[in-house]
Amino acid sequence: MNAMPHKIDDTRELHEDSLGESVLRHLIYSVGKDKAHADARDWNVALSLAVRDRMVEGWIDTTRRIYKNKQKRVYYLSMEFMIGRMLEDNLTNLGLLSEAKTFLKSQNLDVTTVINAEQDAALGNGGLGRLAACFMDSMATTGVAGMGYGIRYQHGIFRQAVEDGWQVEEPEDWLFAGNSWEFRRPEVVYEIGFGGHVTHDEDGKATWHPSESVQAVAFDMPIAGWEGDHVNTLRLWSARQSGMMNLDTFNDGDFMAAARQQVLAETISKVLYPGDHTPQGRELRLKQEVFFTSASLHDLLRRFFANYDNLDTLGDHVAVQLNDTHPAIAVPELIRILMDDHGYDFDHALKITRETLHYTNHTLLPEALEKWPRDLFEQILPRHLQIINMIDGAFYREAIEKGLDHHIIAGIQAIHPHQQDWVRMGNLAFIGSRKVNGVSALHTELMKQTVFHDLHTMYPDKIINQTNGVTPRRWLLECNPGLSDLVTEQIGDGWIDDLEQLKEIEPLATDADFQQRYMAVKAANKQRLADMVKTRTGVILNSDAIFDVQIKRIHEYKRQHMNILETIALYNAIKANPDGDWQPRVKIFAGKAAPSYFFAKLIIKLINDVAKVVNNDPDIGDKLKVVFLPNYNVSMAEILIPGADLSEQISTAGFEASGTGNMKFALNGALTIGTLDGANVEMLEHVDAENIFIFGMNADEVAERQHRRARPSEIIKTSPALQQVMTQIGDGTFSDGDTDRYRDFLSNVTEHDYFQVVPDFQSYWDMQRHLDALYGQSEKWAEKTILNTARMGWFSSDRTIRSYADQIWRAPHKTSGP
Ligand SMILES: *Cc1c(COP(=O)(O)O)cnc(C)c1O
Numbered sequence: 001m002n003a004m005p006h007k008i009d010d011t012r013e014l015h016e017d018s019l020g021e022s023v024l025r026h027l028i029y030s031v032g033k034d035k036a037h038a039d040a041r042d043w044n045v046a047l048s049l050a051v052r053d054r055m056v057e058g059w060i061d062t063t064r065r066i067y068k069n070k071q072k073r074v075y076y077l078s079m080e081f082m083i084g085r086m087l088e089d090n091l092t093n094l095g096l097l098s099e100a101k102t103f104l105k106s107q108n109l110d111v112t113t114v115i116n117a118e119q120d121a122a123l124g125n126g127g128l129g130r131l132a133a134c135f136m137d138s139m140a141t142t143g144v145a146g147m148g149y150g151i152r153y154q155h156g157i158f159r160q161a162v163e164d165g166w167q168v169e170e171p172e173d174w175l176f177a178g179n180s181w182e183f184r185r186p187e188v189v190y191e192i193g194f195g196g197h198v199t200h201d202e203d204g205k206a207t208w209h210p211s212e213s214v215q216a217v218a219f220d221m222p223i224a225g226w227e228g229d230h231v232n233t234l235r236l237w238s239a240r241q242s243g244m245m246n247l248d249t250f251n252d253g254d255f256m257a258a259a260r261q262q263v264l265a266e267t268i269s270k271v272l273y274p275g276d277h278t279p280q281g282r283e284l285r286l287k288q289e290v291f292f293t294s295a296s297l298h299d300l301l302r303r304f305f306a307n308y309d310n311l312d313t314l315g316d317h318v319a320v321q322l323n324d325t326h327p328a329i330a331v332p333e334l335i336r337i338l339m340d341d342h343g344y345d346f347d348h349a350l351k352i353t354r355e356t357l358h359y360t361n362h363t364l365l366p367e368a369l370e371k372w373p374r375d376l377f378e379q380i381l382p383r384h385l386q387i388i389n390m391i392d393g394a395f396y397r398e399a400i401e402k403g404l405d406h407h408i409i410a411g412i413q414a415i416h417p418h419q420q421d422w423v424r425m426g427n428l429a430f431i432g433s434r435k436v437n438g439v440s441a442l443h444t445e446l447m448k449q450t451v452f453h454d455l456h457t458m459y460p461d462k463i464i465n466q467t468n469g470v471t472p473r474r475w476l477l478e479c480n481p482g483l484s485d486l487v488t489e490q491i492g493d494g495w496i497d498d499l500e501q502l503k504e505i506e507p508l509a510t511d512a513d514f515q516q517r518y519m520a521v522k523a524a525n526k527q528r529l530a531d532m533v534k535t536r537t538g539v540i541l542n543s544d545a546i547f548d549v550q551i552k553r554i555h556e557y558k559r560q561h562m563n564i565l566e567t568i569a570l571y572n573a574i575k576a577n578p579d580g581d582w583q584p585r586v587k588i589f590a591g592k593a594a595p596s597y598f599f600a601k602l603i604i605k606l607i608n609d610v611a612k613v614v615n616n617d618p619d620i621g622d623k624l625k626v627v628f629l630p631n632y633n634v635s636m637a638e639i640l641i642p643g644a645d646l647s648e649q650i651s652t653a654g655f656e657a658s659g660t661g662n663m664k665f666a667l668n669g670a671l672t673i674g675t676l677d678g679a680n681v682e683m684l685e686h687v688d689a690e691n692i693f694i695f696g697m698n699a700d701e702v703a704e705r706q707h708r709r710a711r712p713s714e715i716i717k718t719s720p721a722l723q724q725v726m727t728q729i730g731d732g733t734f735s736d737g738d739t740d741r742y743r744d745f746l747s748n749v750t751e752h753d754y755f756q757v758v759p760d761f762q763s764y765w766d767m768q769r770h771l772d773a774l775y776g777q778s779e780k781w782a783e784k785t786i787l788n789t790a791r792m793g794w795f796s797s798d799r800t801i802r803s804y805a806d807q808i809w810r811a812p813h814k815t816s817g818p
Contacts (some may be wrong), residue, residue: 019096019486020103022050035107041177043109044087044117047100048180052089052222059231066145070307072811074146075300076321077293077330078132080272081150081234082124083526084634086181088115088478094228119174122156122631125273126553127660128362130634132323137471138801140225140232140469143814149296151288152219155271160592160631167593167601167609179727181221188218191242191296194287198383206340208383214265215240218293226473226497234784236297239268254455277596286372287382293327311342315355319809322359324473325370325425330357331432332387346390358808359429359436362657364451372427374415377423388414388423395431402458412454430455435808438467440659440679442699446654459770466804468658469683469797472499475664479638483668498816500793509790513800515782522669522785533627539615542622545584546775550642550648551632552591554600557655561603561749563587563648563758566609566765568725571614571624577660578619583772585623588640590632602745604628609734643670646771649674650764652755654699663795669785673767687791691784695767696760707755713750722761
């Protein structure tokens with residue numbers, strides 16, 4: 001029996017055999033091993049190839065359908081796609097999971113071991129990259145003709161190790177054993193130029209003569225939606241030397257010179273976020289952005305020309321979404337292609353561009369808004385710089401017409417007309433796009449008030465909100481099979497692609513039997529988490545404790561340091577009264593720090609230092625444990641999130657654009673302790689104030705305090721508990737007597753405290769103690785937990801994608817529900 005209905009005649013005879021038979025065939029003929037010698041990875045590869053075979057017909061079928069119907073296409077350009085492992089995702093969406101499990105068991109194989117033999121595709125850094133991955137899943141599920149474009153990094157993001165409590169970066173080698181999901185497309189190659197000069201002929205037509213070029217080669221991964229009949233493509237570009245190695249040089253014995261060109265070319269797709277503290281590093285990053293953006297635009301135009309012959313209507317048939325400013329070079333690049341390759345005049349080229357491109361903003365942090373030195377730009381992209389100057393000229397005329405004054409215009413052009421120092425990619429993306437979206441209601445509002453205030457006045461209809469979401473397939477169905485089964489048993493499985501159906505379990509929130517079954521699932525997930533912690537760190541956890549989890553990139557605005565300060569204060573309180581009626585707690589942290597971000601690395605060290613003292617203190621025992629798990633990634637999140645009781649979403653209000661970790665936790669029944677920031681604000685509206693634990697200043701209060709530059713030391717003086725914590729960090733209590741180690745940490749918190757840890761500390765502490773008490777009332781806790789799951793349906797990325805499709809892309813999709 002075949003699990004998939006046949007759709008294409010020419011593949012009908014190809015897999016009459018069962019999944020198990022296909023796996024055995026692949027084990028022998030693709031992997032080249034017999035059963036007696038195959039290890040977990042061999043089985044993983046054989047199974048993946050068997051599943052991949054079954055995706056291909058849906059893939060070809062989807063491609064034909066889109067082409068035939070001339071369905072509007074959506075292209076999602078992103079520097080990151082943090083897709084994690086794909087086997088379980090694909091088995092699930094194709095409805096093959098139970099057949100695969102039965103087969104593996106029949107071969108005496110452990111299912112988890114085989115599934116975990118796949119390396120995470122670590123092609124992302126944080127929420128932005130995971131969002132792109134959730135969107136790929138949801139575009140396929142909702143039937144959007146969507147294609148992702150990014151870079152096939154050979155090493156992705158670094159692998160984090162912890163040595164003596166400090167973060168150490170090691171190269172990630174995820175492609176070492178190959179990638180079972182990808183198809184190399186050697187025929188899909190584009191030359192990407194850099195440097196050189198520009199000439200103009202007598203009609204003024206420009207020609208760019210790059211001085212160097214590399215090739216972008218396509219690698220495709222099929223992305224199947226729920227139930228597998230719509231299969232989109234993730235196309236990642238790999239860099240390759242243009243032209244062949246110089247054989248004469250090689251034969252003359254200068255092997256290094258012969259290899260040099262190849263190494264330089266391939267550097268472009270080596271790593272995600274190479275260090276940018278050197279000029280070479282900055283140049284490399286700019287080249288990476290140009291590389292994948294230019295290749296993607298050429299590729300989508302080639303596809304456009306298969307259906308149409310006139311680029312005037314590009315925006316009617318194609319929508320491009322720029323995930324942050326990394327692909328913002330698309331604005332001048334598309335104009336350049338239209339003008340220099342297709343003969344459009346500038347005004348017309350700008351008009352078409354502004355009908356086609358859309359830009360998602362992910363941050364208001366000024367230091368995170370990308371800008372490039374004008375000189376570097378001129379050297380690498382001389383033609384693009386000319387075009388940016390034309391865009392700025394056209395923009396200037398529009399702005400004057402709309403009555404803006406010169407100073408304001410200068411501040412919002414791509415290049416400041418007098419300073420001429422930077423190319424500001426946020427302004428460029430805004431000016432060149434049809435719609436600009438924020439990623440939560442609060443963030444979008446703040447965009448209008450701050451970074452894009454003046455641009456918003458000029459184009460009041462351009463900014464639009466699209467609150468982020470997460471895919472329920474990976475973030476409930478796959479990562480939490482116990483809860484999925486329980487829910488499905490009650491309300492059927494319609495929730496999987498219509499998550500708002502979870503509302504139907506609301507009446508069960510106070511049902512004693514359901515509470516007990518829900519909490520039994522939670523207990524099993526906590527045990528799975530505890531087993532992982534034991535394997536990875538040796539720390540043994542008490543699974544009756546509150547599992548309190550903060551997992552995300554380490555950054556001051558996310559305030560892991562506020563959490564560890566509260567941990568120390570709790571440690572002190574327990575020690576002062578060891579026989580008190582303490583609610584046991586486990587504090588779990590995970591996350592990577594940017595390699596050059598010293599303060600974030602110091603926070604990791606402090607967490608590990610505190611863990612060493614607390615975990616080995618006999619007065620404390622099971623009442624408090626602190627764990628830092630190295631190398632946070634998608635697969636680790638899939639274990640941590642279902643096992644959490646409490647989700648830490650404690651960013652300084654106004655700084656977390658949306659967050660998506662917050663959504664995954666609440667969906668899986670963790671209660672949130674958080675600030676009124678990002679999507680927490682909307683979670684509050686959906687789950688209701690009694691079921692989410694909000695503390696601290698709101699964004700207006702934070703901004704007001706930052707403006708006043710209020711001194712944290714005044715507040716510390718009034719808090720003996722916080723004072724004691726600061727003293728201990730300074731006197732070496734957690735650093736073997738080293739009084740120097742945390743000097744920078746202390747001055748950051750006590751003198752500047754830009755992210756307002758000190759003023760929020762007391763309300764954070766109070767809320768934690770309130771949660772201790774609540775956890776003791778297990779029925780009440782269970783009720784709130786269930787209500788979180790029941791009311792988080794709106795946060796499905798299917799809802800987000802339908803909204804993008806309707807309000808931004810004007811692209812067709814399947815509607816939700818039966
Ligand atoms: C969801 C997710 C993130 C984003 O987490 P935030 O808490 O929203 O910052 C980062 N990394 C991984 C691996 C994730 O799964």
